[in-house]
Structures are given as structure tokens and as C-alpha cells.
Amino acid sequence: MIPPAFEYARPASVDEAVRALADGGEDAKVLAGGQSLLPLLRLRLAFPELVVDVGRVPGLRGVREDGPTLVIGAMTTHHDVIRDPLVRRHAGLLAAATATVADPAVQHRGTLGGSLAHADPAGDLPAVVLALNAELVAQGPRGRRTIAAGDFFVDYLQSALAPDELLVEVRVPKADGWGFHYEKFHRVAQAWATVGVAALVRRDDGHIAEARIGLTNMGSTPLRASAAERALTGAGDADAVARASESAAEGTRPSQDTAASPEYREHLARVLTRRAVLAASGLG
Structure with missing residues (x-):
């Protein structure tokens, strides 16, 4: 099906993305990997007036260590999560569960942050970050804030993100020694x-x-x-x-x-x- 008409923005930074979301208000949607949003648009189950494409925003991909925590950029693809040596070593549950998501085509396009922000209780990764006691970091006009995974998922397809906030990273405590x-x-x-x-x-x-x-x-x-x-x-x-x-x-x-x-x-x-x-x- 053909999606409804919408305005399109492609910001070059997190700050630009946040401004675009603030301007669009509740009628704006973030496009990350597109594996959740695009089907909703095609089926006309979502009617955003503005789509903010963050696919080229720098600094939102990759995995790094911060002491006892892994910091995973929200735009890190499922494919990269599965294969990242830090994730496999310190958060093997996340790598193992991500490997069961859909198929290789979706894994190469879909992102960790996009899956979590979509907040579908039937998705594999929300339950995983709950078990890992992860924290999700959002950035909005008032700066950054950290949300515990247990507080992030509010209702069906609803997260704690404000309309003008962008999920920028996921902080996962290392689970060394855990089966x-x-x-x-x-x-x-x-x-x-x-x-x-x-x-x-x-x-x-x-x-x-x-x-x-x-x-x-x-x-x-x-x-x-x-x-x-x-x-x-x-x-x-x-x-x-x-x-x-x-x-x-x-x-x-x-x-x-x-x-x-x-x-x-x-x-x-x-x-x-x-x-x-x-x-x-x-x-x-």
C-alpha cells in the first residue's frame, strides 16, 4: 500500500534531530532502520505529518566500554550487535536474543534503539534489556536524561520518550559470570x-x-x-x-x-x- 503523505527531514546532528522533533510535536516520528515504522506507514496504521530520518546522524552507532557498563549507540544495527566482541563477551544474552530477530535482511537494517523505542511487547529485545537491568538515554531540548528499562516501557507501543526526545544510547551493565x-x-x-x-x-x-x-x-x-x-x-x-x-x-x-x-x-x-x-x- 501507499503510505499517507508526510514531510521529511534528514538532520545531520542529534541537536538538529531534536529541534525537528520539537517542531513536529506529537505528529513527528523518528525513522531509524525503518523495520517497524515503514510497515505501519504502508498499512496506514500511522499518520505522521513529519518523519525525521536519523540514519546519517553521526555518533549514534557502535559499542564502547564505560567501566562496568557497555554503551551501545541507538542506531547500532542488529547485525552489529550480534557480532560485536564486547557485546558477546559482556552481554551475551543481548547478542543471543538479537540473533533470533526476524531474518538477515531485517538484522542488517533494524537497530537496537529503533526496536526498543517501538516498545512492542512482542519484540524480543525489550524483555532482554529488562533482564539486563539496562538504562536508556534520551536527548531532548532540555538535555539528556537516563531512564531505567523498567520505567521505559509504558504501555502497548508506548515508551517514556517525550515527543521531542530521541533515544541516543543504551547502557548495559556487564553480566560477566552470569549464565x-x-x-x-x-x-x-x-x-x-x-x-x-x-x-x-x-x-x-x-x-x-x-x-x-x-x-x-x-x-x-x-x-x-x-x-x-x-x-x-x-x-x-x-x-x-x-x-x-x-x-x-x-x-x-x-x-x-x-x-x-x-x-x-x-x-x-x-x-x-x-x-x-x-x-x-x-x-x-
Whole structure:
């Protein structure tokens, strides 16, 4: 389909992009990799009066270290995240989950920041940054501010970004020494996850000392499986992990759609949490 008419801006700096967004107000949209916005435009599910293309803004790509934190530019593509040696070494969960996103064509164009700003609870990466306790940095007319991942996702396709703010980087604490695994169920290749589970596990003396579980597509935002995280503390074998994983769906509100019923999604959350934690912990 042909998208609705809109004005187009291609800023050369973050400051220019912020000014363009401020001028466009709530009728402006950011174009990053285009893998989320362009389908919405073609299907006429979005009607921006202004599209701000940040594809050539310098300084928004790449990965660097800042002490105990990895700083990932918002325009870093999925392809680069998957292959970056710093991400693979210090945030392997992010690299592993990103490798499951769509297909190589999307991975070469889509960006980490674009995926997170889109705030789709069925997307793989929002749940991952929740589990990693990441922070997202936004820049607007009043300067920069840092938003915890747990506060960033507000509702379905809604983030904490103000209309005149641009997501510029993602700060990920290094997860050295943690086991990790991303497990998801989808009906066909390249489809959205029916349910996904991002697991980070730290063991001490053969038992789980701490677990972080991010859930994909179990509500209007990505969620942490807090009850399962608590129940997993002290688990030392596969049976204990299985028992703790039974609480993975507590506090969730999965949707009903053509892919699955809420009850089936709850079942998947329990099963996939068990699988992900066993793989991350090595207790399986």
C-alpha cells in the first residue's frame, strides 16, 4: 500500500534531530532502520505529518566500554550487535536474543534503539534489556536524561520518550559470570514470538544465587517474572527449577489473539522459563 503523505527531514546532528522533533510535536516520528515504522506507514496504521530520518546522524552507532557498563549507540544495527566482541563477551544474552530477530535482511537494517523505542511487547529485545537491568538515554531540548528499562516501557507501543526526545544510547551493565539463554516459541520462522523468555542466572556453590527473567508478549509491556525469580533463589537441581518456573506467569496479563489464548501463553511462559533457566544455569 501507499503510505499517507508526510514531510521529511534528514538532520545531520542529534541537536538538529531534536529541534525537528520539537517542531513536529506529537505528529513527528523518528525513522531509524525503518523495520517497524515503514510497515505501519504502508498499512496506514500511522499518520505522521513529519518523519525525521536519523540514519546519517553521526555518533549514534557502535559499542564502547564505560567501566562496568557497555554503551551501545541507538542506531547500532542488529547485525552489529550480534557480532560485536564486547557485546558477546559482556552481554551475551543481548547478542543471543538479537540473533533470533526476524531474518538477515531485517538484522542488517533494524537497530537496537529503533526496536526498543517501538516498545512492542512482542519484540524480543525489550524483555532482554529488562533482564539486563539496562538504562536508556534520551536527548531532548532540555538535555539528556537516563531512564531505567523498567520505567521505559509504558504501555502497548508506548515508551517514556517525550515527543521531542530521541533515544541516543543504551547502557548495559556487564553480566560477566552470569549464565544466559533466550528461549522463544513462534509458530513459523521469522514470526513474532508467541512468548519469549530471557534468562540470566548467577550460581554460587552449585545453587542459583540470583535469577533475572524477562518475559516477551505476556502483557501490554515486557515484564519481569518476579515470582519465579524469587522462587529460583537457592535452586540446585532440575526439579527445583521446574517447581520455581511454575510461578513464571504470576502477575502477567497475556492477550488473546489468533496466535494463542491467554491460558496457552501462561503455559508457554512456565515451560519456556524452565527451559531457559536450565540452559542458563547448566542444571539441566
